[in-house]
Amino acid sequence: MVTYLFLTIFLGMIAYFVYFQTGKSEAFINSPYNKRQDAFAERIIRGDIVSSTGDVLATTKTGTDGREIRSYPYGRMFAHVVGFSANGKSGLEAVDNFRLLRSHSFFLEKILKELQEKKNDGDTVVTTLDTTVQKAAYDALGASQGAVVALEPSTGKILAMVSRPDFDPNTIVQDWETLTAETDTSAALLNRATQGLYPPGSAFKIFTLLEYMREHKDYESYSYVCGGSIEKEDSIIHCFGNAVHGQEQLADALASSCNTSFASIGLGLNLERFAKLNHSLLFDSELPCELPYQKSSFVLKKGDSVSQIMQTAIGQGETLVTPYHMALVMSAIANGGVLMNPYLVDQVTNHSGTQVSSHEPEQYARLLKPARAAALRQYLRGVVTDGTARALNGQTYTAAGKTGSAEYNAAKDSHAWFVGYATKEKKKSIVVSVIVEGAGSGSEKAVPVAKAVFDAYCGQ
Numbered sequence: 216m217v218t219y220l221f222l223t224i225f226l227g228m229i230a231y232f233v234y235f236q237t238g239k240s241e242a243f244i245n246s247p248y249n250k251r252q253d254a255f256a257e258r259i260i261r262g263d264i265v266s267s268t269g270d271v272l273a274t275t276k277t278g279t280d281g282r283e284i285r286s287y288p289y290g291r292m293f294a295h296v297v298g299f300s301a302n303g304k305s306g307l308e309a310v311d312n313f314r315l316l317r318s319h320s321f322f323l324e325k326i327l328k329e330l331q332e333k334k335n336d337g338d339t340v341v342t343t344l345d346t347t348v349q350k351a352a353y354d355a356l357g358a359s360q361g362a363v364v365a366l367e368p369s370t371g372k373i374l375a376m377v378s379r380p381d382f383d384p385n386t387i388v389q390d391w392e393t394l395t396a397e398t399d400t401s402a403a404l405l406n407r408a409t410q411g412l413y414p415p416g417s418a419f420k421i422f423t424l425l426e427y428m429r430e431h432k433d434y435e436s437y438s439y440v441c442g443g444s445i446e447k448e449d450s451i452i453h454c455f456g457n458a459v460h461g462q463e464q465l466a467d468a469l470a471s472s473c474n475t476s477f478a479s480i481g482l483g484l485n486l487e488r489f490a491k492l493n494h495s496l497l498f499d500s501e502l503p504c505e506l507p508y509q510k511s512s513f514v515l516k517k518g519d520s521v522s523q524i525m526q527t528a529i530g531q532g533e534t535l536v537t538p539y540h541m542a543l544v545m546s547a548i549a550n551g552g553v554l555m556n557p558y559l560v561d562q563v564t565n566h567s568g569t570q571v572s573s574h575e576p577e578q579y580a581r582l583l584k585p586a587r588a589a590a591l592r593q594y595l596r597g598v599v600t601d602g603t604a605r606a607l608n609g610q611t612y613t614a615a616g617k618t619g620s621a622e623y624n625a626a627k628d629s630h631a632w633f634v635g636y637a638t639k640e641k642k643k644s645i646v647v648s649v650i651v652e653g654a655g656s657g658s659e660k661a662v663p664v665a666k667a668v669f670d671a672y673c674g675q
Contacts, residue, residue, distance in 0.1 A: 261285065262315040262337030264297055264307055266346045267372075267561060272297050273308065273384075275337075287384040289346075292353045295406040296344065296376040296506070296559070299384040302391050305404070307559060310505050311340045319565040336566035343372035343561045348645075351671030352377045355664040360652040361630075362407035362538045365668055368546035368636065368646050370576040371555030375668065378407040409508035412535040413650055416621025417455075417472045417657065418632040419530030421544070422496065424469055425583075425591065426489045427480050437465040445475040450522035452478045452529065455620060455656075469594050470602025472618060474529045481528020486517045496544055496582055503556050503579050504539065511536040530619060541634045542648035544582070545616070548591050549636040549644050552583035595635065603658040604633065607666055612639040612673040616647075616665070618657030628653055633661035637669040645672045 260283065264273040272293050276284050285300050287293070298306020308315070318335040345365075352363040352375045365375040380403040382394055394404055405411065428434045441460035444453045454460065454474045460467070468476035490513060494500060498513035514533035515523065526532040547554040555576055562573040583591070595615035599607045607614040616635015623630055631654040636646045647665045654660035 258334060259316050259318050259337045260334045261300065262317075262566065263339045264311070264315070265339060265341055266344045266349075267342060267374075268346060269341075270346045272342070272344070273300075285384075290385060291381045291383050292349060292377075293344070294381040294384055295378040295408065296373075297384070299387045301388050306406075306506065307340065307342065311560060314338055314340055314560075314563050319569070319571045320567070338571055339564045339566060339568075340560055341562045341564060342559055343367075343374060344376075344559070345374040345672070347671050348668060349375040349377065351375075351667045352647075352664070353379075355667035356649075356651070359654060359660075360401075360407075361650045361654070362411055362648075363664060363668065364408045364538050364542040364648045365672070366542055366546060366557055366646050367643050368550040368555065369643050371546075371557045371579070372561070372576075373557055373559050374645065374672070376406075376408045378405070378411070406506065407538070407650070409504060409506050409537055409539045411537055411650070412509050412511070413537070413630055413632075413652075414531055414621040414623055415534060415536045415541065416530040416619030416630065416632050417474075418541060418617050418619035418621075418634050419534065419536070420469060420472065420477050420528075420619075421548075421591065421595070421617050421634075422493055423477050423480055423484075423489075423528045424465070424594065425587070426484055426492050427465075428587065428590065429492065430485060430488065434465060437468075439463050439468060439473075439476045439479060441468075441473050441475050443475065445478050445525070447482065447525065448521045450520075450525060452525055466594055466597045467601075469617070470597045470600075472598075472603050477529050478525035481524050482521065484524075484528070486515060486519070486524070490516060497540060498534075498536075502540060502543065503554075505559055508539060509537055511540045531622060538634075538648045538650050541632075542646055545634045545636060545648065546646045547582040548588050548595070549638075549646055550588075551585045552588035553581050554579045599635075604635065604662050606658070606662050607635075607637075607669070610637075610666075610669070610673075612637045612642075612669060614638075614669060618662060620655060620657050623653075629655050631655055631657045631660035633657050633665045635665060637673055639673045642673055645669065 261275045265271050271288055274286050276286050296306050298308040300308040315337050317338050320335050348365050356379055363377040366373045380401045382403045440462050443459035452474050460471050460473045493513040498511050512535050515527040556579040558574050563571045598604045599614050603618040614637040619632030620629040631651040634648045636644050638644045647668045649661040649664045651660045
């Protein structure tokens with residue numbers, strides 16, 4: 216009996232050892248707390264990070280004195296997503312540290328260099344990032360604070376990720392004290408795309424609309440007369456700019472982003488079902504994300520005040536969301552309800568270009584039924600053809616989406632939002648999520664940023 220017990224324990228240890236080596240060892244080695252990585256750096260020159268078209272985003276230059284310097288040819292443009300490798304690590308420099316410090320050079324080449332006491336070349340991380348799209352997003356955001364996320368909904372490839380204010384990774388050591396000073400309120404090291412939490416404003420009306428559609432089979436017969444404001448129990452909500460929209464169908468209410476209509480819709484919703492819907496759409500949930508991120512939060516429950524319900528239904532209240540999260544939800548809508556697992560690394564090659572590993576697109580989850588996603592796409596298209604995103608109409612591509620103006624202080628200053636997608640024949644669709652901090656109207660400030668990205672991707 217004892218013999219069998221020890222045999223079972225021994226076989227269990229062997230099984231775990233095999234599991235650790237095949238499934239967990241790389242995660243442990245890649246941990247920033249694992250000092251073993253320092254040993255790799257002593258023998259291997261840190262590999263390159265390149266765009267999907269081979270543009271070098273990060274490389275290691277070796278001086279005549281043998282000193283290695285990490286160089287970022289595009290400077291600030293890819294600062295947050297590519298990251299830095301000095302004074303700690305961030306972005307892909309952190310996530311793919313182990314890959315960059317491994318060498319799959321031809322074995323004879325490796326042996327020769329080791330005999331010569333020279334370092335071997337690390338592997339190259341080939342990202343999904345599109346330099347043209349990234350530049351368009353970066354330039355369009357300009358000096359404004361905010362973030363842009365662009366991805367391919369059919370595959371999950373992240374094409375661009377911009378956050379501003381930014382920093383120059385080439386001078387991160389020199390600038391470190393300034394960037395981390397308590398007196399610095401810019402939070403330039405924060406990746407606003409994945410870590411910035413904002414009230415969603417009218418962009419959240421997508422969620423309110425979806426819940427109304429779920430609770431009312433006859434939602435197409437919806438009718439409402441907007442008088443410019445709605446008042447319930449001493450709480451009053453006005454439409455943006457005090458507009459009076461008059462008689463509206465559901466499509467009209469979304470296209471014109473009618474606050475009074477959606478506040479009224481919110482009052483009639485089953486709040487428990489509404490919360491369940493939003494949790495199924497990744498609020499208060501872990502997100503599929505390689506980079507550090509913040510969870511979005513949906514804050515509304517049965518028994519909350521009339522004011523809280525109306526505010527939440529139009530994207531105000533206490534609900535907070537990241538631009539990245541909004542991009543994921545829009546990707547599912549654009550992709551028939553299916554969210555593909557988003558990813559930043561397409562493949563890893565050795566320094567000569569021979570493939571070491573590759574990433575294949577995979578489904579993360581079905582967030583919506585195909586019919587519901589199709590209905591939402593029709594409504595979102597109306598926002599472009601007849602509503603607040605008209606600047607995207609009449610292009611060489613077909614666009615759809617939702618604008619938002621999200622108040623964030625007592626002075627009623629607003630962040631500008633747009634989240635949507637564009638399609639063009641013989642071209643995969645692209646989803647874009649934009650926030651411009653403190654800029655006001657989404658149609659005036661966020662839509663032009665999205666248009667610049669759509670133009671760059673689809674071609675004009």
